[in-house]
Amino acid sequence: MRLRGVTGEAMRDILSGTTHALLYAAALMAIMFTAAGAELLQLRSIDERIDDYVSSGASTYVVEYPGRIDARSCESLADAPGVHAAGAIRTADSRISFAVLPSTSLPLLEATPGAVQALASANSRDTRALTGSESSGVWLSGQAAETLGLTSGQTARLADDTPATIAGVYPSPEDGRSSNATYAVVQPVPRDGVFDECLIKTWPVPDSIESLALLSVGTVSDDGDNRPTVRQLNTRFGAGLDSSALFSSRATAWMPALAGGVALALGFVAVWTRRLELASALHCGVPKPALVLQMMLETASWTFAAIVLCLPLPLAVMHLWAGSAPQQIVVLTLRPMLAAALGAVAGAVAASLCVRERDLFAYFKRRI
Known part of the structure; x- marks a missing residue:
């Protein structure tokens, strides 16, 4: 199966609603926005504490x-x-x-x-x-x-x-x-x-x-x-303030990993719910690599949409951040968003690889 055929099939699934791109884009956007917002609030709290310390x-x-x-x-x-x-x-x-x-x-x-x-x-x-x-x-x-x-x-x-x-x-x-x-x-x-x-x-x-x-x-x-x-x-305010310790021990330090894990589950579900369709395609002779690539393209479409919808947050941080080094804050805000994007694609790939042609009838029996 040629690349043109794979991209064409992915485009038809997206436009027809088979991919449920809008639904998953909204879900992923919620994950990204929540993770990035939590990180931003935590960083703002640390920055305010430093402000209080220095300005006093x-x-x-x-x-x-x-x-x-x-x-x-x-x-x-x-x-x-x-x-x-x-x-x-x-x-x-x-x-x-x-x-x-x-x-x-x-x-x-x-x-x-x-x-x-x-x-x-x-x-x-x-x-x-x-x-x-x-x-x-x-x-x-x-x-x-x-x-x-x-x-x-x-x-x-x-x-x-x-x-x-x-x-x-x-x-x-x-x-x-x-x-x-x-x-x-x-x-x-x-x-x-x-x-x-x-x-x-x-x-x-x-x-x-x-x-x-x-x-x-x-x-x-x-x-x-x-x-x-x-x-x-x-x-x-005491003899000293260890800002490095505040940063490394913040509650959202693991937010990129958490966001990536939740998004991975979302990407897996997005593909796994279509396992009957995918197994049927394999049964009809579609190569497994082509099917995996198709799922990656479809997942990438709603992942990209979620990123675009979340972009106002880092842009607002760049222009409105009252503290110092807004560029570093933007990078830290983008980390959970990018981790979520990669997690979604990885989950889709994992689900695609788990679909097996020989389980076609089992998928058919368990369909909802």
Whole structure:
């Protein structure tokens, strides 16, 4: 039997409804969509947990060593793998008062550009570069801005009538962070000289974060009791978050195998319910390889239809995924879908191979 004859017979079965292509395409689409959706929900849950951890400041580390943090060394840590921003902070000798509340003075902190960048993205997983206008003027913590009634871009008057441009407002939620920048005014300064702290925003957290952080220290005191300390900005979420372990231990890790197994059963049933028809074809002289190929083509038709119907899901993930690396999420979403497609075809082939001509009369007797 020639290939043209096999494809023609497969096409006639599909168009006549013998294959029940629409029914099996809908069933396979349900398997694919359920498996891919479950995987997507699990990945989203992991991504949200990482977002909460990073945006809380749990992956941000602070090196404290008053008067001994080298600004340039601290800023250079931003080039290390996993470090998104790093900068130095020191407390100014004087405090600052605004004309709207002249009787209330706020701590004035001097921060290098990297520190301002880390503060500006304190409640976000991502870290963005500062614009030119954000690099000049002063920054207010969210609490200070609310108290003073000031917003980003405004020009405020200090208590001595000096104008001050509000370059930006950085978040300062009361969520367990231990920082002197929670209620303060931050003045951007050049990355020169010595400071009190080095702020390092990371993700994923480097294994050698403490050793890396200590590279920001300029000189170490001879006093054994006077040593730099490295701590998390926020310890509310624990000492660490193993995202690799979360991913490998997720409940849907075996979803491709499960989807493939269920689809294999579906493909087997789709062909096995036609065993009387197939055995009759074998009895009439149709070669077994040609029959197997015909079943593969018919199964491939509704398998392809199911894939096309499920494509909006990975396309939506590509454009709407709020987390990082959407391409990797799309690949993980496609895995159970492709496994289901291969399982359906494999099941059809297995059922085709199980049909035997000598069992024709047995199939006839047991027909429904």
